Amino acid sequence: MTLCKIENDKQRSPCALANGLDILGDRWSLLIIRDLMFTNRREFGHFLQSGEGISTNILADRLEKLQAAGVISKAPHPSHGKKFVYDLTERGIALAPTLIEISLWALGEIDGAKLPSAFLEVMQGDRNKLMAMIKNRQPVLRLKLE
Amino acid sequence: MTLCKIENDKQRSPCALANGLDILGDRWSLLIIRDLMFTNRREFGHFLQSGEGISTNILADRLEKLQAAGVISKAPHPSHGKKFVYDLTERGIALAPTLIEISLWALGEIDGAKLPSAFLEVMQGDRNKLMAMIKNRQPVLRLKLE
DNA sequence: TGGCTATACTTTCAAAATGCAAGCAAACAG
DNA sequence: CTGTTTGCTTGCATTTTGAAAGTATAGCCA
Numbered sequence: 001m002t003l004c005k006i007e008n009d010k011q012r013s014p015c016a017l018a019n020g021l022d023i024l025g026d027r028w029s030l031l032i033i034r035d036l037m038f039t040n041r042r043e044f045g046h047f048l049q050s051g052e053g054i055s056t057n058i059l060a061d062r063l064e065k066l067q068a069a070g071v072i073s074k075a076p077h078p079s080h081g082k083k084f085v086y087d088l089t090e091r092g093i094a095l096a097p098t099l100i101e102i103s104l105w106a107l108g109e110i111d112g113a114k115l116p117s118a119f120l121e122v123m124q125g126d127r128n129k130l131m132a133m134i135k136n137r138q139p140v141l142r143l144k145l146e
Numbered sequence: 147m148t149l150c151k152i153e154n155d156k157q158r159s160p161c162a163l164a165n166g167l168d169i170l171g172d173r174w175s176l177l178i179i180r181d182l183m184f185t186n187r188r189e190f191g192h193f194l195q196s197g198e199g200i201s202t203n204i205l206a207d208r209l210e211k212l213q214a215a216g217v218i219s220k221a222p223h224p225s226h227g228k229k230f231v232y233d234l235t236e237r238g239i240a241l242a243p244t245l246i247e248i249s250l251w252a253l254g255e256i257d258g259a260k261l262p263s264a265f266l267e268v269m270q271g272d273r274n275k276l277m278a279m280i281k282n283r284q285p286v287l288r289l290k291l292e
Numbered sequence: 293t294g295g296c297t298a299t300a301c302t303t304t305c306a307a308a309a310t311g312c313a314a315g316c317a318a319a320c321a322g
Numbered sequence: 323c324t325g326t327t328t329g330c331t332t333g334c335a336t337t338t339t340g341a342a343a344g345t346a347t348a349g350c351c352a
Contacts, residue, residue, distance in 0.1 A: 016259040020252030106166030
């Protein structure tokens, strides 16, 4: 297993859940991962446009922390010299079941929580097919960006 | 679906995941739920003793917020006039798959993350059996408390 | 080539959340 | 009646958050 910055600093406990929450336990990180996992958003500006209203400093901070934790990667943009392209690593892709379960829980338990029907169909359908799409970096929801 | 305080205030977006994170997205809430779900910890003092070092004011705050969100219940202690007994509601019990997936992710991806072997066996074994134990409020790990 | 615009952040600073430590009132034990 | 335990609450310093403004570079068009 490769090094992962966060847990090497000091872990409050060896509990796997506590360690997971040290990386994922905030209001924004999993939303960025959602965008990378289920849509074709890959750039800084795309995440800003996703509607929840994250501010630029928090976004920059979370992108850096997620990268430090080995959950996402950052590479120069092939056609635009200033931009970068973010993507999930294998470690990030492995978060798919977590994202799916939280989403389904919220959908069932919280008034007003919704999922695009494209998600819902694919989540309630063949779980293996969904995992294959995510691993192939094939967005469930392909957005027109910009 | 019953009222649930948090999402009625104002939701940043209708996205189910975002709504879930408004309730669960911090470093402590899911650890309290873990104690209720997998062990026989049910009292304020029990949560303090679980080793991660939550402070008393944060614990009181999270217990209140989780109760407001309908995830846990609070009842007078049957034999001790000052104490209360906390437990998961149906809505809290429904978080089992979420907790399991985060735990398994962290176990596989983070150096030093561990699970008690009792958990591991039961998580990797028959998932339906585990769900039945949780629904019957039967702790996977029965601790000697105090 | 020169200036305008867009993009990807960074900085600033006020406000909110966190967390340690001390305090406190009710309950229980002797 | 006295002292201890329990379940919080309060005070306060530190950290994190977040809106808004700033900055530096890339791309575009004349």
